[in-house]
Amino acid sequence: MIPLSYYLILSVILFGIGMFGALTRRNAVGILMALELMFNAVNLNFVAFSRYLPESLLQGQIFAIFVITVAAAEAAVGLAIVLGLYRNFQTINVDEINLMKW
């Protein structure tokens, strides 16, 4: 059996890549994809924990399913928003979407 730590390390790497992407990407869709990566890193952790924990009630796997669902809904809404944004701005580069200053 593959040790739990492998999964955890993979998850951390995935999460790190996702976070890096979310923070450095300039393309809105790219950021959304990076976010998905982060969610999946979490899912990986959930499933791995659920598998390796003693007397697990599969809560982790169930959680992962819900995370997938929510991520999908978020992606759907996100894409719709990006579409609307593109119609208004003719770009999805977040650097150029700055009518309002921080």
Place this chain on the structure above:
Amino acid sequence: MNALEFPILSLMTYLPLAGVVVLALLPKESKGAIRVTALAFTAADLLVSLWIPAYFDSTTAEMQFVEKVSWIPSLGVTYFFGLDGITLWLVMLTTFLSVITVVCSWESVSMRLKEYYAFMLMLETGMLGVFFSMDFFLFYIFWEVMLVPMYFLIGIWGSDRRLYSAIKFFLYTLFGGVIMLLGILAVYFYHGAETGTYTFDIFELMKLSYPSTPVFTLLGVPFSFQDLVWLAFFLGFAIKVPMFPFHTWLPDAHTDAPTAGSVILAGVLLKMGTYGFIRFNLPMLPEATQHFVPMIMILSIIAIIYGALVCMVQTDMKRLIAYSSVSHMGFVMLGMFALNFQGVQGSIIQMINHGLSTGALFLIVGLIYDRRHTRQISEFGGLSKQMPVYSTLFAIIMFSSMGLPGLNGFIGEFLILVGAFKVSYVWAAFAVTGIVLGAAYMLWLFQRTMFGALENPKNAALPDLNAREISTLVPIVIMCFWIGIYPSPFLSRTEMSVNYVLARVHKQAVAEEPYLSDSTRPATGPAETGHESGGGAAAILPVRAPASVHAEGRDLNTVERSR
């Protein structure tokens, strides 16, 4: 003890508020009706307030005319109104000046009249509430409520830099207020933790002696819990007084406020600070008070001298008077922190005096400002020929402010000097310097504006005071003479309260608590009925049995009261 079996204090407090409601219903255009309404309500309030000295029992330091109902039981907040010798005259001054201000604004204010008088009336409610509240929570509420109308009075009807001054006034005083709130909370929770009962009732809170052993040292000065609370209160009150380093809002606010605003500001609002000291700092935190006496003394003396010196170089009449307030309030603080009978008595009476004379001075400036729309001293000269009544009244008020014997200022300053003298020659010497300087700038002001040749042609056709204007000044003048010539009715009614405060400060046994809590008092009065009616007047019940301790010392009032 509610001698009238009637919530007269609440009536006084909320009567102006009822006036606001009536004003709100009046149409914006009917200016006459608005003025009359405002006058009617302030005058009614004054009339109601006349009952208070009449029924006031000067033989006791007890709270009188008490109204007490539970308000927020879970926090231990009560709706607790009461009155004693310290507040008696301040309250009278408030109702008195309120009428005067309404009259003096009669013609000088014509813009957005409805709002103006509404704010004036709200201000009166706030001021009376502050003086009546014997519950910290309630006190703080009125303390802050009072700021809002004043802010608008300055901000809307002020002159020149009114926005700046209004915000400065608001922020300074609010800042002091919130720091005071922290002090209140500290006391509240300390008391709660020590005794198990959480209450904002100041007399409950005073029963406890707050720790005065230093908990930490800052810059070589040890600070105790009491010191910290004291400082929190100090900040709140000192800004209001205003004490020397916190006074910078005052000249701006005074200068830019409309005449009525200045009168109220000088007459009543500044007294809130000194009142706070005498009500809370002294009796509740005696060790800290003793601890900080030197600091207060230094600050007061700086205020007296610095205020007077700055007056000398002012070119604006209102600003000059504003700085004279700094100087005069320094006197009040000096007297109070002499911590002896004369000093405190003097400071109380001087609060009234300052309210009367400085208020009147602002009226005087306001009158001339209405005519000329300038307050520059250099614009005037030789007015005594053109306006004899005006200059006469000005002179009287000026002498009162200087402390000429026979007028009210003398009584206060004399008592304060005696008090200060008992403590230290040096302080008294400085104070005397202040008086001399005060005479100097006042006379200088009077001379430059009233005497000399009437050089400025614009002043040539100035009309003298009309009846309405005279009617605003004359009552003040009468009061000035009354206090100056026959002060004993004023002094005698404050005596017991002053004694009580001093006993607390010097940690002597107190013969009689000013207000016994419900739990410790024999259940002779009707019990409290809870808070089901939301603190309304209907639920305000007399909760104290008639006192029977000082039966032999009763005056006429007492006899009448026992009917």
Place this chain on the structure above:
Amino acid sequence: MTQVFNMADLSTTSPEVIMSLAAMVILTLDFIAPKGGRDWLGYLSILGVAGTFIVLMRQWGVTQAAFSGQYVSDPFAFFFKIVFLVSAALILLMSIGYLKSERIDKGEFYPLILFATLGMMLMVSAVDLLILYIGLEMMSICIYILAGFMKRERRSSEAALKYLLMGGFSSAIMLYGIVMLYGLTGTIGLREIASMISADTVSNPALILGMVMLVAGFGFKIAAVPFHMYIPDVYEGAPTPVAALLSAASEVAGLAILLRVFLVAIPDLQDRWTLLFYVLSLLTMTVGNVVAIAQSNIKRMLAYSSIAHIGYLLIGLVAGHELGISAVLLYTLIYALMTLGAFAMVILLCVGEVKGERIDDFTGLAQRSPLAAAAMLIFLLSLAGVPPTAGFVGKFYLFGAAIERGYVWLAIIAVINSAISLFYYMKVTVAMYMRDLPPQGLTLSSSMPLRVALVVTLVATIAIGIYPGPFLELARASVVGLW
């Protein structure tokens, strides 16, 4: 197979059931009904909220769990549900006129608000990280859409995108925190987590990491500094009622679950997270207030003000214990009401070209409508915490709790912040009272429901300020049994 369902579960969740039914019915009606005015959907939504409220009232003082203890309706949840329902009803009232004046003839707006409210209700009732997460996302996703509801408005799209990206980012971070907790304790039930954390796991770095990530994740949700950057833009760009929803309900809901998670699941780490929240609180209120001074757009100003208020609210969490937490509860109610009132005023001024968003738009309001100006004044004073408004009572109680627990410095900085806050609130009063009415005059929205909302918030703000007793009692009763 254990029993998976019983009728009692249904009674426990009845408010949520009613709410979701109402939302779906209205959504259905929206696409069935012919095109044209959509006002009636708004009124129907209010009816739905009212129905939920009535059903909710049956749970007064009741504590009952449902779905194998994953879901609970306790006084804590009850209190917050009241806040949410009241906010939702008020926001619906405001929206009706707003949508009309902005010419948005889309009925989805109302069900989305209802679904967002439903999400909040789920969140506060959750004693299980899963349901909590679902509720949170349900709310967030609805608000993403609502924020971008004005499709042609560029700022609205921008707001939606920013909120979406930050929201997703924060969710991911929060989830990572959750998964750490799960991995260490093997459960997602809050109480079970607490019971699984033993003395030796307390110092486990993974647990600390999980906690920090939770703090960061929740920090985004409640817009605590330094996780607040997106909030002002979202407020500015989003339709005003949505900004109100964000401020009065969404952030409050985030705070509610933050309370529940940290107090119930990881009380063993209290020392550590108290320190974190201490710092967050300080930063949040100070930055919020200081930056608010520079704003000329009132929605942005309110955004920073809401950030500052979150800072105040965190004081209660830092203070902890029944006193601190009940102070947080009371303040959330008060905060929701007064901030909604302020937003309602912004909408009142939103007529035609004037959006009511610049502080200058308020110029001369006192002359145009003294009542409206007085209402705004009271909301602003309440936000600043000046008595006798509700805001004072709330702050008083909060700061009191801090002092009681010995966080004197925090309280001192908080009151200094209150004084600072007055400065920018007064900028609006200066415009309203001390500047003259512009020559072209001022038009106010004629929407009746908006006025109702204004009156309700105004009365509540004053009433709680003058007679806070019952609300205080309710807040106190609501935290009993939370631990």
Place this chain on the structure above:
Amino acid sequence: MEIVYDTLSGWGLPSFVSQLIVMLAVATAVLIFTAISVMFMVWWERKISAHIQVRFGPMRVGGWHGWAQSIADGIKLLIKEDIVPAGADRLVFALAPMVVFAASLAAFVIIPFGPGLIASDLNIGVLFYISISSLTVVGIIMAGWSSNNKYSVLGALRSAAQSVSYEIPLVVSVIGVIMTVGSMSMTRIVEAQQGIWFVVPQFLGFLIYLTAAIAECNRTPFDIPEAESELVAGFHVEYSGMRFAIFFLAEYANMFVVSAIATTLFLGGWHGPLLPGWLWFLLKTYFIIFVMMWLRWTLARLRVDQLMNLGWKFLLPLAFLNMGITGLILVLQGQ
């Protein structure tokens, strides 16, 4: 296969190496089977189409009815020039056929050719198929996008739109079977059809599945993505030579897979009298393939909007209806 494994282990190889070799052997076998099957299907389709159109079709190559036509075609494609258009994304362009083919080959993992004749009897068999079949779309989009050709892009997008539209009715129609069996394992599903083939109780489901499956394979009447008259050849316009052959291969392999799944789920898999199981299975599968070819050469192509409407507005509600009815009946039976 156990025999192979045991023999290998007997030679002293480590367990995982033996396993690996067995798996490679299985995969290669399936690959060869697929290749042969596809060649046969191509030839067969040409013959069927010819006969439907009353002509002969390929007759020359290899003798009898031109049986070697497909082989010749394959060789032809193998030696054709490989053209990668200028401006194409070369990497993605090269990867696309791999993804498509690998995905369709991987789907064979769960096809139960006979009792025990299954590469891996996954307990989530059906789900596995659903997920692996979505992978094809990715490959198609890669191909369309990387070609730098407008027809390709449009074809790929249409293909994606179509597969996603029909995937849902497909999944939901399968749910009925899973509900009845209580397992997603292909073997278990087949075993459950010992008595009665699910085509009978799940007839509606079968029809929906079949329709959706045809659409998933992008075959006429659902061949919008590569509608010759509109899009030349859809997503693989720019592919030539062996790369094109791979797409071709994958498409027919997919056809086999969906038919095999249909057989498994609805037609009783390997069950049947007299003949051995694997033969029954192949017969049924080829029958469905035949039906698909028959439909192709009989029906006209749908318009895009008709296609989408059919998927979303007709099949999807119907699939849910099927699911609901199945559930209701099962619940009532259970009580």
Place this chain on the structure above:
Amino acid sequence: MAADYAIVGIFLIVGLLFVVVNVDVVSRLLRPTNPEPEKLTTYECGEDPVGASWIRVHVRYYLYALVYVIFAVETIYLLPWAVVFRKLGMFAFVEMMLFIAILLVGFAYAWRKGALEWV
């Protein structure tokens, strides 16, 4: 367990290898290679291609994608439910029907709002 899925990986690798071997080894050895610009232009029915091919795509594709995402995710609930459906009985059935009903509200919404129209 792992072996069950390992074979999936093997299949994928074999599939990839098959393509690689055929396209990049066998075919490369056999096929001619003489590219010329004409040959390398993309095919637009014989005309010279106009503009880039990465064109702006019609919004309808996104709409379908959005609706799909919701339904695709819904199936991950349906499938496990279907597996254990018979053990759970009536309650699970009602529950899932509720779920589907809610889903169908969304579906009807999308339908009615024209998200399913190929315009």
